[in-house]
Amino acid sequence: MSRKRLLQFSAVALLLAVAVAASSLWAASTDRKQQDDLYRQVELFSDTLTIVQKDYVDELESKKLIYGALAGMLSSLDPHSQFMEPDAYNELKVETEGKFGGLGIEITIKDGLLTVVTPIEDTPAWKAGVKAGDIVVKIDNELTRDINLGDAVKKLRGKPGTEINLTVLREKEKKLLEFKIIRDVIKIQDIKEPKVLESNIGYVRIVEFREGTDEHLKSALDDLKKQGMDSLILDLRNNPGGLLDTAVNTTELFLEKGKVVVSTKGRKDNQNMEFICRRDGPYKDMPMVLLVNEGSASGSEILSGALQDYKRVIVLGVKTFGKGLVQTVIPMSDGSALRLTTSRYFTPNGRNIDKEGIIPDLVVEQSAVGDPATIEESADKSVEIFEQLDQKEDTLKEVKPQSYKNDNQLMRALDLLKGIKIYQKFCQGA
Numbered sequence: 001m002s003r004k005r006l007l008q009f010s011a012v013a014l015l016l017a018v019a020v021a022a023s024s025l026w027a028a029s030t031d032r033k034q035q036d037d038l039y040r041q042v043e044l045f046s047d048t049l050t051i052v053q054k055d056y057v058d059e060l061e062s063k064k065l066i067y068g069a070l071a072g073m074l075s076s077l078d079p080h081s082q083f084m085e086p087d088a089y090n091e092l093k094v095e096t097e098g099k100f101g102g103l104g105i106e107i108t109i110k111d112g113l114l115t116v117v118t119p120i121e122d123t124p125a126w127k128a129g130v131k132a133g134d135i136v137v138k139i140d141n142e143l144t145r146d147i148n149l150g151d152a153v154k155k156l157r158g159k160p161g162t163e164i165n166l167t168v169l170r171e172k173e174k175k176l177l178e179f180k181i182i183r184d185v186i187k188i189q190d191i192k193e194p195k196v197l198e199s200n201i202g203y204v205r206i207v208e209f210r211e212g213t214d215e216h217l218k219s220a221l222d223d224l225k226k227q228g229m230d231s232l233i234l235d236l237r238n239n240p241g242g243l244l245d246t247a248v249n250t251t252e253l254f255l256e257k258g259k260v261v262v263s264t265k266g267r268k269d270n271q272n273m274e275f276i277c278r279r280d281g282p283y284k285d286m287p288m289v290l291l292v293n294e295g296s297a298s299g300s301e302i303l304s305g306a307l308q309d310y311k312r313v314i315v316l317g318v319k320t321f322g323k324g325l326v327q328t329v330i331p332m333s334d335g336s337a338l339r340l341t342t343s344r345y346f347t348p349n350g351r352n353i354d355k356e357g358i359i360p361d362l363v364v365e366q367s368a369v370g371d372p373a374t375i376e377e378s379a380d381k382s383v384e385i386f387e388q389l390d391q392k393e394d395t396l397k398e399v400k401p402q403s404y405k406n407d408n409q410l411m412r413a414l415d416l417l418k419g420i421k422i423y424q425k426f427c428q429g430a
Contacts, residue, residue, distance in 0.1 A: 045069070067336070075148040078341050079109035080325050082150050086335035091157065102157045103164065104186045105130055106240035106297070107149070108323070113137075114144045114152050116168070117321055118238035118295030121207050123186050128179045130168065132238055132295030132321075137176070138167035158183045193235075194220035201417050202229035203410075206250070209242030209299040214249035221253070221283060231287040231417045233410065237317065241298025244275075244326070251303045253281040254288065254312060259348070262302045264326050266343030271326075273343075287420050288313040289413040292360060297321035298345075304358050305347035315360040316413050324353025362416070367408045 070083040104123020114136040119126040190213040202224040307313040324345040330338040
């Protein structure tokens with residue numbers, strides 16, 4: 001190598017070394033700046049805590065103050081992040097086992113309003129007539145303005161046999177409705193109504209994705225197949241989701257090995273994951289229609305989004321809820337826990353589920369006595385609704401649960417599958 005070339009190479013190497021060193025110093029400086037900013041804010045928190053403890057009109061326990069601060073911090077992030085005190089965390093663990101006390105509704109905070117994602121089938125709320133999209137404006141005559149999710153759950157839960165009064169706004173009907181509901185032990189049966197309908201078309205409803213739901217569904221489908229089922233209507237209406245792994249395992253029943261079911265993306269590399277089918281699904285070729293509505297959320301949207309992306313099924317109904325945020329439950333040393341949003345769901349084609357939902361291939365509104373439409377977003381909706389609340393008390397009215405005997409969405413799904421089977425026969429004859 002010539003002396004001139006060696007000098008050029010050395011100069012380039014020196015520049016690279018300087019650049020790396022500068023980058024490291026900048027990163028270190030940025031980290032120090034962030035740490036210094038954090039320390040200043042922690043000092044502000046500590047000073048505030050001390051002042052409140054010292055000067056507040058009533059004497060307060062430190063634990064109560066800290067818990068309150070943590071609850072406020074988590075609830076300020078998004079509607080699904082939550083600080084859970086030990087009792088609330090224990091309730092969550094009981095709930096995931098499929099048995100707990102309460103009304104049987106999945107709730108969230110949407111546009112600042114306490115909103116029903118869906119009532120769980122055959123629970124007190126379902127039987128009373130509460131519907132997906134209902135806005136809970138009062139709990140036992142107390143306004144829910146500015147309530148956080150944790151406090152709402154506490155108010156709704158209670159001993160079986162006790163009564164609770166809910167006042168809800170059903171926007172589509174422009175009515176305030178009042179429900180008197182008796183709390184009960186909520187036992188969730190994840191798979192319901194498996195049966196063979198006319199023309200060998202099977203029907204199964206998945207109420208929620210819990211431990212073993214995929215196994216229960218496969219068992220139900222195997223039984224229906226023995227009865228002659230050759231096509232399937234899978235009903236995900238008012239299914240609020242549940243366990244991610246179970247939703248993925250359920251989707252695997254209908255896809256080929258190697259297909260991506262869903263991906264998650266977060267800030268950290270370990271939060272970026274792809275869930276892939278590990279085996280060929282036993283029902284990967286069966287003609288199917290999926291029923292969805294605005295009460296279909298989270299795991300329901302994972303299943304319907306994946307099967308829709310692969311053109312594996314026809315999705316029928318109305319746009320789903322749009323809950324595509326992944327929460328991780330992190331236990332703390334004192335028995336409390338953080339329920340923290342750590343990533344987002346994306347369908348195999350990269351669609352963001354959160355706030356977007358799944359738009360059906362065939363949009364079919366429920367009949368007039370059916371479910372309400374998804375609530376439109378409005379920054380001032382919370383203020384508007386509570387301002388009008390006192391003016392609409394005379395519209396309170398009891399409602400009865402909907403009968404499924406005239407389910408127009410189910411009827412359309414039946415007609416659709418009949419048509420598909422006729423078309424397949426024509427193709428085979430050709």
